[in-house]
Amino acid sequence: MKKNNIITLRLSDDELGWLGALCRRSKRSKSETIRSLIMDGTVRERITKEHLTIIRQLIGESTNLNQLAKQANTYGFLAVSEGCQSMAKAITQLINRLKDDR
Template sequence: MGKDKLEAEALRGRPKKDKDKLSKSINLKLAPEDYTIVQRKALKVGLTATQYAREMTLNGGVKSRFTLEELDLIRKLSGIANNLNQLAKRANQAGFYEIENEVIPMLNWIKTILNDR
């Protein structure tokens, strides 16, 4: 076989993983109440209990992901931003006093969303 064919055969299949496999374990026993606390904290940041424990052990903390509540708030604020941009465009075209009755309820809605947290 030629050199090119040997190199092509070497490239077949799934690429090798760069990172070492997780092959070592540390057994940790927890009281049911403590395990529930770990599960709750892990769920809050979007990890499994095992991933949460690994991050806490290796890094001393966990980088928090957005909670469902925060994602919902971001979605709502994004929608409000679109509405505000439309109102700003109309205010520039027609004048602020022409759309005042639309702006005031929008501002109250923003305050409500931000104060619900």
């Protein structure tokens, strides 16, 4: 689609700062970011390599959690309760890291 129309937009320093932050987080130009806001009402941040690393760690923790559940079914919950507590802390920390970045 050809883009022939040009608009002039005046922003305060704070608004320009917000636009710059949205552009950096979404890795898009100012024009693309504004178009996205007009069409969708939102600008989504792209997933970074660090986020992918954290997601992979969560996948590993969920595998460990499944193994603990199998052991709990076999040997009883008391036998794996300590492992479950440490696993819950690890998962909570990973989720908090993802939330803090967003």
